[in-house]
Amino acid sequence: MDTGCFSAAQRLSCHAMNSDLPKPCPDHHGPPPPPPPPHTPSSAVPPPVKTNRNRSEQIKPELAPVVTDPKTGRSYSKGKLLGKGGFARCYEMTDLTSNKMYAVKVIPQSRVSKPHQRDKITNEIELHKTLSHKHVVKFSHHFEDHENIYIFLELCSRKSLAHIWKARHTLTEPEVRYYLRQIISGLKYLHNRGILHRDLKLGNFFINENMELRLGDFGLAAKLETVELRKKTICGTPNYLAPEVLNRQGHGTESDVWSLGCVMYTLMCGNPPFETLDLKETYKCIKEVRYNLPSNLSPAAQKLISSVLQKVPSNRLNLDQILAHEFFTKGFTPDKLPPSSCVMVPELHPPSPAKKFFTKMAKSFFGKKKAKAEKIPCDEKELSKLVSGIVKCSVSRQISYKTVEAHEVPSPTGQLVSSVPLEPTPAEEESRKSVSRSFKGTMASSTEPCEDGSTPAAVAESAAKVLNACLAAMPAATRNPPCLSRPEPFLWVTKWVDYSNKYGFGYQLSNHSIGVLFNEGTHFSLCDQRKTIHYCLTNNKHFSFQTSALPEQLRSQKQIVELMANYMEQNLMEGGDLHCEDQASSTPPPLLLQWVKTDHALVMLFNNGTLQVNFYTDHTKVILCKSSDGSHLLTYISRERASYTYPLAMLSEAGCSAELRHRLRYVVQLLQHHHTDA
Structure with a gap:
């Protein structure tokens, strides 16, 4: 519609x-x-x-x-x-x-x-x-x-929020703020004119070509009356009805606010707050205000929903109070959403203050430049000396994957000096070639092997081999076998942000450590509640520091990582219900070797052999990892964020649902395509 x-x-x-x-x-x-x-x-x-x-x-x-x-x-x-x-x-x-x-x-x-x-x-x-x-x-x-x-x-060519919700199932908090601000603007206009909408729901919020929201369908709208004359008719959509409407106490502006709270909950949680299989039970839950707040919602979102879904109408926040709530005032709201957000998670820029700070940090960290250039931090020899405390300071080297014109770089004394054009090293040239290959997506990693011998191609080839063998032997089945009740803990990506247009790709692991793969191939991890830093150069030489003892040359880079971490913490929801305990600070986290975006999925390859594929439209995820005995475990995270882990050998013997089998086939074809192009 x-x-x-x-x-x-x-x-x-x-x-x-x-x-x-x-x-x-x-x-x-x-x-x-x-x-x-x-x-x-x-x-x-x-x-x-x-x-x-x-x-x-x-x-x-x-x-x-x-x-x-x-x-x-x-x-x-x-x-x-x-x-x-x-x-x-x-x-x-x-x-x-x-x-x-x-x-x-x-x-x-x-x-x-x-x-x-x-x-x-x-x-x-x-x-x-x-x-x-x-x-x-x-x-x-x-x-x-x-x-x-x-x-x-008016024709709204992008249909309604119901269609977007149907395709996406959940939206990110910045998107929810974007739509709610527009809904509240239209609703304030109605209420100021003494009009109640009385049927606020996803299907009545229409989206035009420019991704602007329009409030529509006034078949149930009515003039606001005094308490004595208020309409007592029960009308609207069951999941969004306010308690006072069900109790025939009449409609007021507070009833529209209640429905707005239900809309917010639905967009962020994937289903209406009081939805049950039985209509009478739904009404009972509404009258008793009985619903669950998922723990993966931000504290601000939880507080706002709780403040709106109040049984007594006068206890609910009004529209102005909702806009003044910390959910809006302390959270990032985009000025515009891309049309692609109708079917997949959008790539949103951080709020303008952080964006300005990012730019400022980039200038101070990457130095001034006349040509578009990327940075490779202190080389291995210099950083080794830093660790041993021999060298007081070092020079950050600027390099582009193209031949650059003469530009300025900071000297050891802090003064700017002119440098000659820098030719790319063989490893950098190879990395440049990787970026330009035909496989669609961003490849931000060195093709040199890690210390453990892993390369993106090797991880992709290994994963494709075991998955292909599993699918080939798998019998027909209509459902998945019983999953492991207590699977062996492993690390996976719960949140991610693509800021590769300037810096790189950031992600949060399930133990809450943060990693950023910078565009030029260096990798920076914050672990152990941000007390420990693991740093990897483009030649895959690893270094570890206590945060308090971080070399001066890496502090600006750390600030960029922290900004990405804070953005993910404040604006993104956890990707599933599977968690693990914090690992020891001395243990480096798995390194992201490569990330690739297709039109439908995000693929991530790690140096410990873990493969993770996130599907945009329904937020399902497939994770392949190795257990301690060397066998493979496959975890499927459903659209409801519920996780199910199976030994790959079990799936090979028992089969799985068509839903999971289809995804595994898609992953294999992606990996084989990757291997062909690599």
């Missing part, structure tokens, strides 16, 4: 109505992406609240290809069906005179044959046509003929 096309009380739930949901972009560089897990009826939105309208009446299935306004003579060409319900259908229509496109709500005359039915449509039209706000669906005009009533509305 595209715009506010039909009255919420007269339609099926948004998910039941709309099968035309966003699909991931086609992968032109590899195999098709795995489909998202099936959306079972048990997880669908419960049936809509019963209304007075007769749902047994059938909508006429056909609409003429061209519709003409009998009064003005203007004709409109019917386009695709945008959405449908038990009461109306919504079509894309084009004005044949101006070529302007609309979302048109079409209501059969048979549905308004009774006076009270006609009054409801008239009230909806009269109310909507008075509204004019940036974040409210624009009303254009309406007319009727013998067959239908036609309501012409």
